[in-house]
Amino acid sequence: MKKLNLTLTLILLVVVIITFYKSCSPKEISKSGVVTIPQDIDFVAALDLPKFLEESDFENLQSSTFFKDYLSNSSAENPVFIDLIRNPVQSGIDFMHNSYYALDFDQSNRNEHFAGVIFTLNNPRNFASIVKKHYKNNIKSAEGFNYILLDKLTTIGWNESFAIFGSADMFIDLEDKLGEFFHTKASSSILENKSFVNAIDADKDLSFWLSTSSFINDKQLLREYGAADIPTEILEDNFITGYLDFGKGTLEGKMQFDFKDELQEVFENYFNKEMESDFFGFIPKRNIGFLISTSLNLPGIYNYKTENRLVRSGVDQLLGYKDLSTDELFRTFGGDLFLASYRDSPTDKATLLLGTKFYNRNLLDKLLNLGVKADYLEKESDDIYRWMSTSRDSSSFKINFPDGYPRLAIVDDNLLFMTDGANYNRILNGGYRNSEIFDRSTIQEIENQMISGIFNAHVMTNVPGAKDDIFEKVDFSFNKEEMKFSLEFKDKKTYALSRFI
Numbered sequence: 001m002k003k004l005n006l007t008l009t010l011i012l013l014v015v016v017i018i019t020f021y022k023s024c025s026p027k028e029i030s031k032s033g034v035v036t037i038p039q040d041i042d043f044v045a046a047l048d049l050p051k052f053l054e055e056s057d058f059e060n061l062q063s064s065t066f067f068k069d070y071l072s073n074s075s076a077e078n079p080v081f082i083d084l085i086r087n088p089v090q091s092g093i094d095f096m097h098n099s100y101y102a103l104d105f106d107q108s109n110r111n112e113h114f115a116g117v118i119f120t121l122n123n124p125r126n127f128a129s130i131v132k133k134h135y136k137n138n139i140k141s142a143e144g145f146n147y148i149l150l151d152k153l154t155t156i157g158w159n160e161s162f163a164i165f166g167s168a169d170m171f172i173d174l175e176d177k178l179g180e181f182f183h184t185k186a187s188s189s190i191l192e193n194k195s196f197v198n199a200i201d202a203d204k205d206l207s208f209w210l211s212t213s214s215f216i217n218d219k220q221l222l223r224e225y226g227a228a229d230i231p232t233e234i235l236e237d238n239f240i241t242g243y244l245d246f247g248k249g250t251l252e253g254k255m256q257f258d259f260k261d262e263l264q265e266v267f268e269n270y271f272n273k274e275m276e277s278d279f280f281g282f283i284p285k286r287n288i289g290f291l292i293s294t295s296l297n298l299p300g301i302y303n304y305k306t307e308n309r310l311v312r313s314g315v316d317q318l319l320g321y322k323d324l325s326t327d328e329l330f331r332t333f334g335g336d337l338f339l340a341s342y343r344d345s346p347t348d349k350a351t352l353l354l355g356t357k358f359y360n361r362n363l364l365d366k367l368l369n370l371g372v373k374a375d376y377l378e379k380e381s382d383d384i385y386r387w388m389s390t391s392r393d394s395s396s397f398k399i400n401f402p403d404g405y406p407r408l409a410i411v412d413d414n415l416l417f418m419t420d421g422a423n424y425n426r427i428l429n430g431g432y433r434n435s436e437i438f439d440r441s442t443i444q445e446i447e448n449q450m451i452s453g454i455f456n457a458h459v460m461t462n463v464p465g466a467k468d469d470i471f472e473k474v475d476f477s478f479n480k481e482e483m484k485f486s487l488e489f490k491d492k493k494t495y496a497l498s499r500f501i
Contacts, residue, residue, distance in 0.1 A: 146159070147174075242256060269297060269303070296336075
C-alpha cells in the first residue's frame with residue numbers, strides 16, 4: 001500500500017507542478033537526471049513533462065474532490081510529498097526536465113530489486129528544507145548525497161542536482177542503491193547506450209527501454225512466457241523499446257524489438273512470415289466486436305518445443321492412439337487462423353466465427369471422422385457437420401441455428417466454425433460483397449502481421465444498464481520487428497491522459 005501511495009503522490013506532484021511552468025522551455029537531456037542511471041540498469045521509462053505541458057490541462061484536477069480527499073488522507077503518512085504538492089514553485093524540483101523511472105534487478109536474486117523515480121533539482125536548498133521540516137533528526141549523510149529512510153523499504157536521496165525517490169520489495173541496503181545512482185558518471189551512464197538514447201528521443205509522452213539481459217537468470221519468468229528453452233546467450237544484449245502517446249480521444253503505443261538475428265529466428269519458429277489465406281470474404285465488418293488473426297508455424301512449434309526426444313516420443317505416441325501422425329497434421333493445416341465475434345443488439349450474446357485454412361482434403365476428412373466417431377460431430381453432408389459438444393442451452397455465446405447447435409463448414413479450402421445461422425447462410429451462398437467487408441488496406445495490414453487484432457468496445461461492452469464505456473475501438477498488431485496498438489475513446493475532446501487520471 002505504501003508503494004501505491006508513493007506512486008500516486010508522485011503522479012499528483014507532477015500534475016500540480018507542471019501547471020505552474022507553462023511558459024518555460026525544456027532543457028537538453030544530458031542535463032537531466034538520466035545521467036545518474038547506471039549503464040547496466042534493466043528498465044528505464046522517461047516521462048516527457050514539457051510535452052505534457054503543451055497537450056494537457058490539469059487545472060480542474062486541483063479543484064476536484066478526489067484531489068482534496070487525497071491530500072487530506074495522505075498528509076500524515078507522506079508529509080514530505082504533500083508539502084511538495086502544496087508548494088510546487090518552492091519545491092526545488094525542475095519539472096522542465098524529463099523525469100525517469102529506473103528499475104534495477106539483482107541478477108543473483110530476481111525477487112530483490114530497487115526502483116527509483118529521478119527528478120532534476122533547480123533549487124536543492126528548497127528541496128532539502130522541505131525534507132528537513134519533517135525528518136530533521138533522521139537525515140543521513142553519505143558520500144556525495146544525503147538521504148532519509150521513510151521506512152525499511154522506502155527512501156529519498158538528493159544532492160546538488162538531483163532527487164531520487166526510491167523503493168524496494170525486500171530489505172536491502174538502500175544507501176548502497178542510492179549510491180550506485182549518485183556516483184554514476186556521465187561516461188558510464190545509460191546515455192552511452194545508443195538503443196536507449198534512440199528510444200527516449202522520440203518526442204513521445206512516455207517512452208521506455210528494456211534490456212533482455214535482465215531475464216537471463218529468471219527461469220520462472222521465461223517459463224511463464226514460453227521462452228525457457230531459449231539459450232541464455234541469445235538473450236544477451238537485446239533490447240525492447242517503445243512509447244505511449246496521449247492525444248485528444250486517442251492513445252497510441254508501440255514496442256520495437258532491437259534483437260540479434262539469433263533471437264529474431266526464434267519468432268520464425270512460432271509464426272509464419274505472413275498469412276497465405278484470404279479469409280476476409282467470410283468476415284463482414286458490420287457489428288464486429290473483435291477480430292484476431294495469426295499464422296502459426298506448426299512444424300516450427302513442434303520441432304522447437306519438442307527437441308527433447310522423450311517429449312517428442314510422447315507426442316507422437318499420443319497421436320498414434322488416434323491413428324494420426326504429426327506429418328499428417330502439418331500436411332492438413334497451414335497455420336492460418338482467425339477468430340471474429342459479432343453482436344446484433346445490446347441484449348444479445350456475442351456470436352463466434354472461427355476459420356482455418358487446410359491443404360489436404362483427404363486428411364481433413366480423416367480428422368473429422370474421428371470427431372464423428374467420438375460423438376463430438378454429426379455429419380450432415382460432405383461439407384457440413386453439426387458440433388454436438390456445444391449447444392444453445394450450455395453456451396456462453398449466441399447459437400441461433402434452429403436446432404441449437406453450431407456448424408462446421410468446409411468452404412473452398414477453409415474449415416469454418418459458425419454459431420450464427422445468418423452468417424452461415426450468407427457464406428454458403430456466395431459470401432459477402434466487397435462493400436460489406438474490410439477495405440483492402442486494412443486487410444493487407446492484417447495479413448502482414450504475425451498477430452493482428454481489432455476490438456470494438458462499443459459492440460462488445462455496450463450492455464443495458466452499464467456505465468458509459470470509455471473506449472470505442474482498440475487495434476493491435478504484432479510482427480518480429482514491432483508490436484503496436486491504438487485506443488480510441490468515446491470522448492474525442494479530452495486528452496487520454498486526463499481520462500486515465
